Amino acid sequence: MPTLIFGALILVAAVWAMGVISRIDPKIGARVLKAGGGLLALGMAVFLGLRGEIWIAVPLGGFGLGLLGWLPFGPAGFSARTTKTGGKTSQVRSAYFEMELDHDTGEMRGRIVAGRHQGVELARLDVKTLVEMLTEIDEESRALLMAYLDRRDPAWGEHAQGDAATGRAAASSGKMSEQEAYQILGVQPGASAEDIGRAHRSLMKKFHPDQGGSTYLAARINEAKEILTRKHR
Numbered sequence: 001m002p003t004l005i006f007g008a009l010i011l012v013a014a015v016w017a018m019g020v021i022s023r024i025d026p027k028i029g030a031r032v033l034k035a036g037g038g039l040l041a042l043g044m045a046v047f048l049g050l051r052g053e054i055w056i057a058v059p060l061g062g063f064g065l066g067l068l069g070w071l072p073f074g075p076a077g078f079s080a081r082t083t084k085t086g087g088k089t090s091q092v093r094s095a096y097f098e099m100e101l102d103h104d105t106g107e108m109r110g111r112i113v114a115g116r117h118q119g120v121e122l123a124r125l126d127v128k129t130l131v132e133m134l135t136e137i138d139e140e141s142r143a144l145l146m147a148y149l150d151r152r153d154p155a156w157g158e159h160a161q162g163d164a165a166t167g168r169a170a171a172s173s174g175k176m177s178e179q180e181a182y183q184i185l186g187v188q189p190g191a192s193a194e195d196i197g198r199a200h201r202s203l204m205k206k207f208h209p210d211q212g213g214s215t216y217l218a219a220r221i222n223e224a225k226e227i228l229t230r231k232h233r
Contacts, residue, residue, distance in 0.1 A: 030196035090203060091172035092220055095143035096133075097122075099148060101217075103186060103199070106206035108151045110144075127153050143216035147207075150214060191233040200225040 009171045049058075088103040099110040115136065124129065130149060134142050140177040149156040182189055185199040205215030 007071065023053065049153060073132035086185050088199070089154040090199075090200070091183040091215070092144060093180070093183075094138070094144045096137045097144050097148075099144055101186075101203065101207065103202045106151070106212070108148045110148055118148050122148060131156060140216075143214070148216050150212065155214075176210075176220075176223050176227055178227060183228040184220055184224040187228075191228070191231060194231075196228045 040078060086139075090101040090103065092099045092101060093113075096112060096114045097110050098113055099108055101108055112118055112120050112122065114134070116128075117125065117133070127149065134145060137145065176184075179189075182191070185191075185196060185203065187195050187199050200221060204218065205211060207217045207221060209218060211216055
């Protein structure tokens with residue numbers, strides 16, 4: 001009994017210390033919490049095993065190995081299976097642009113595929129030049145470029161003149177293909193309904209108008225989800 005009380009006190013102290021770390025930097029704190037908890041559990045398991053308390057040592061050791069990710073089950077293993085893989089992106093295209101959407105950061109990166117700046121990355125052009133393009137391109141491309149400008153420089157509208165700031169709610173120029181829907185959501189052909197829903201939620205958290213996105217992008221993302229979820233009805 002004294003051993004269990006001592007171990008519990010150590011565990012409480014360790015959790016408290018790791019909680020302090022997690023408040024400073026949640027990502028680092030979470031990793032430290034798992035690793036520290038796993039090592040502590042293994043240490044306690046070895047200690048209890050040497051004392052002959054195998055009935056406690058074995059499950060405690062298994063828990064520690066799970067935290068460290070050395071077993072296919074346990075908190076660390078479960079987290080690895082359920083946590084979304086970072087670096088996921090989507091593609092949205094129009095007549096003038098190919099745009100990449102980053103699910104994690106909400107960043108937009110684009111390339112011009114037609115017109116006098118064909119082949120140039122949007123990041124290489126200044127805001128004034130991009131704003132000037134708004135009067136030269138089709139409605140859908142204009143809406144997509146505006147979404148990019150909103151991300152890059154929320155004050156870009158100060159440079160706009162005349163009709164340059166129209167087209168925010170532009171509709172798609174044609175029916176979205178299934179392939180395009182997969183690209184917009186950033187999922188592979190044949191993705192499950194769960195994967196489609198997860199990708200849709202991830203994108204809407206970053207590109208919904210209430211989150212600094214645009215009506216145009218939100219409409220495209222919703223349309224892509226609608227097209228792909230029909231296959232699972």
